Amino acid sequence: MTPESTTLAIAYIGLGGNLDRPLDTLASARRMIAGLARVRETAFSSFYRSAPMGPANQPDYINAVMAVETSLPPLALLKAMQRVELSHGRVRNGLRWGPRTLDLDILIYGKLHITDEGLTLPHAGIADREFVLYPLAEIAPTDLEIPGMGRLCDLLIACPRRGLDVVVHG
Ligand code: ROI
Numbered sequence: 056m057t058p059e060s061t062t063l064a065i066a067y068i069g070l071g072g073n074l075d076r077p078l079d080t081l082a083s084a085r086r087m088i089a090g091l092a093r094v095r096e097t098a099f100s101s102f103y104r105s106a107p108m109g110p111a112n113q114p115d116y117i118n119a120v121m122a123v124e125t126s127l128p129p130l131a132l133l134k135a136m137q138r139v140e141l142s143h144g145r146v147r148n149g150l151r152w153g154p155r156t157l158d159l160d161i162l163i164y165g166k167l168h169i170t171d172e173g174l175t176l177p178h179a180g181i182a183d184r185e186f187v188l189y190p191l192a193e194i195a196p197t198d199l200e201i202p203g204m205g206r207l208c209d210l211l212i213a214c215p216r217r218g219l220d221v222v223v224h225g
Contacts, residue, residue: 066122066125066132066165067163068123069119069158069162070121071157071158073114073116073154074114074156075144077117078117081157084139084143091135096123097123098122099122101224102117103221105220107154109152118187118190120187120190120194121194122194129174136160136161140158143157144157160178162187163202168202168203181201181204182204185217192208195207
């Protein structure tokens with residue numbers, strides 16, 4: 056297949072952040088992603104607020120999920136997401152699970168199920184993260200089969216909502 060291949064995949068991207076006006080940051084990241092070549096936004100969830108998973112001594116997070124149709128292959132999409140993170144002041148300080156201005160995760164890429172040094176698809180954290188599953192369920196078919204993990208609706212039933220709050224309705 057050539058780099059300009061027109062094979063289209065539906066990908067779901069998780070957006071999160073908890074520093075420097077995260078609502079504005081996520082809205083700006085959304086515009087930037089939607090404006091990328093070979094990427095088209097097809098849906099965007101509400102914005103949600105949740106307590107941090109991991110170290111508690113950091114601000115609450117804002118999260119959302121975006122669906123795109125893309126002809127970018129997975130690694131090219133990942134690189135594009137990393138550029139969007141960097142342009143929103145993302146610094147990698149080596150702190151695992153520390154606060155961040157913007158985190159963009161490819162959650163699902165079509166039916167792909169891969170583990171690579173650089174990229175695991177679907178994202179390994181989907182099943183136990185209410186701040187991923189609930190926004191995802193807003194914009195994806197509830198019978199969506201998440202490769203290797205089962206149906207979205209079954210994951211949702213097994214994942215309590217905890218303190219997850221909608222802050223801006225999509
Ligand atoms: N916690 C919440 N609530 N939302 C996130 O997006 C998030 N992202 C992370 C860690 C630090 C695991 N905790 C989070 O990377």
